[in-house]
Amino acid sequence: DGGITQSPKYLFRKEGQNVTLSCEQNLNHDAMYWYRQDPGQGLRLIYYSQIVNDFQKGDIAEGYSVSREKKESFPLTVTSAQKNPTAFYLCASTPGDSAADTQYFGPGTRLTVL
Amino acid sequence: QKEVEQNSGPLSVPEGAIASLNCTYSDRVSQSFFWYRQYSGKSPELIMSIYSNGDKEDGRFTAQLNKASQYVSLLIRDSQPSDSATYLCAPYYNQGGKLIFGQGTELSVKP
Numbered sequence: 245d246g247g248i249t250q251s252p253k254y255l256f257r258k259e260g261q262n263v264t265l266s267c268e269q270n271l272n273h274d275a276m277y278w279y280r281q282d283p284g285q286g287l288r289l290i291y292y293s294q295i296v297n298d299f300q301k302g303d304i305a306e307g308y309s310v311s312r313e314k315k316e317s318f319p320l321t322v323t324s325a326q327k328n329p330t331a332f333y334l335c336a337s338t339p340g341d342s343a344a345d346t347q348y349f350g351p352g353t354r355l356t357v358l
Numbered sequence: 359q360k361e362v363e364q365n366s367g368p369l370s371v372p373e374g375a376i377a378s379l380n381c382t383y384s385d386r387v388s389q390s391f392f393w394y395r396q397y398s399g400k401s402p403e404l405i406m407s408i409y410s411n412g413d414k415e416d417g418r419f420t421a422q423l424n425k426a427s428q429y430v431s432l433l434i435r436d437s438q439p440s441d442s443a444t445y446l447c448a449p450y451y452n453q454g455g456k457l458i459f460g461q462g463t464e465l466s467v468k469p
Contacts, residue, residue, distance in 0.1 A: 279459075286362070286446055286459030287402070302456065334401055343457050344390045344450040349401035 247271065248350035250335050255355045257322070257329065265320045265353045267335030273348070275341045276318035280304060281332040290333075293318055294341035322355065330357045361385065362460035364447050370466045377434040379463050381447030384428065390450035391423060391430045392457065397443045405445075406432060437467045 248269045257263045267276065275294045279287035289302030293312040307326025312318050322329045333353045338345035365380045379393075390409050394402035408414045408421040408430065420433040430449070434441055444462040451458050 284461065286448075286461045287457075288459075289456055292456070343455055346404050346407070347394075347402075347457070349403070352401050 248335060248337055248348055250333075250350035250353050252353060253351065255353055257355060257357050259357065260324045262321055262323050263355070265322065265333055265335075265355070267318045267320065267350055269316050269318075269337045269348075269350075271337060271339070271348065272315070273337035273339050274315075275338045275343070275345075276312065277336040277338075277343070277347065278302075278308070278310065278318070278320045279334045279336065281334060287334060290320065292343070328357075329355055331355060361451075361458045362447055362449060364445075364460040364463045367444075367462075367464035368466050369463055370468060371437050373437060373439060373467055373469050375437050375467075377437045377441065377465055377467070379432040379434075379445050379447075379465065381430045381432075381449075381460055382428055383430070383447075383449040383458075385449060385451050385453070385458075386428065387452050388425075388449040389452070391421070392448040392450070393419075393421060393430075393432045394446040394448060394459075395443045396446060396462065402446055434465075437465075439467045439469050441465060442467050 251266045277292040278290040291310040293299035309321045335350040336347040393406040396402040406421040418435045422431045446462045447460040448457040
């Protein structure tokens with residue numbers, strides 16, 4: 245069963261903590277993306293990676309970090325520098341290295357700061 | 359000016375009616391346009407893409423593109439309660455090579 249998995253589904257963070265959101269795909273897709281969605285808003289791009297061991301900042305990268313050590317994995321770390329991290333986080337992938345390809349989304353992780 | 363603007367919702371239509379969702383964008387060189395559907399609490403899924411001026415039909419869905427007016431729309435014919443969701447417009451911006459998502463229009467189809 246091919247697809248994108250994200251874990252955990254819900255995550256609670258205390259002030260000053262770093263947390264890592266997992267994203268795994270078995271679609272053999274080249275590119276992967278992280279988006280943030282706030283209530284009533286569209287998706288905003290945090291980071292993306294078109295190839296292993298390389299990634300680019302999106303529009304709201306401050307306070308986040310990523311790695312792409314394996315083609316199938318693209319974890320996102322929300323650091324304590326991100327002052328308002330409560331949001332719905334979505335991971336996506338595309339077959340090729342272009343964001344204009346169909347984006348396939350994971351089920352999302354809902355992060356709440358306590 | 360926002361990069362992508364969608365008509366504010368929620369939009370409520372009776373079952374069987376045509377729902378019209380509109381989107382304007384600011385990038386004059388965008389060539390690819392996408393409509394994603396997002397059910398409450400779920401992740402988006404692609405329902406339509408359009409690249410050329412004019413209409414593109416897929417079942418009950420029709421996407422319309424007017425590049426001169428920087429306008430793209432989505433029509434849903436014979437609306438069903440299962441169409442109730444938020445619809446996100448996403449032009450592809452060549453500069454930066456990324457999708458820019460609108461804030462979405464919430465559609466409610468009443469039985």
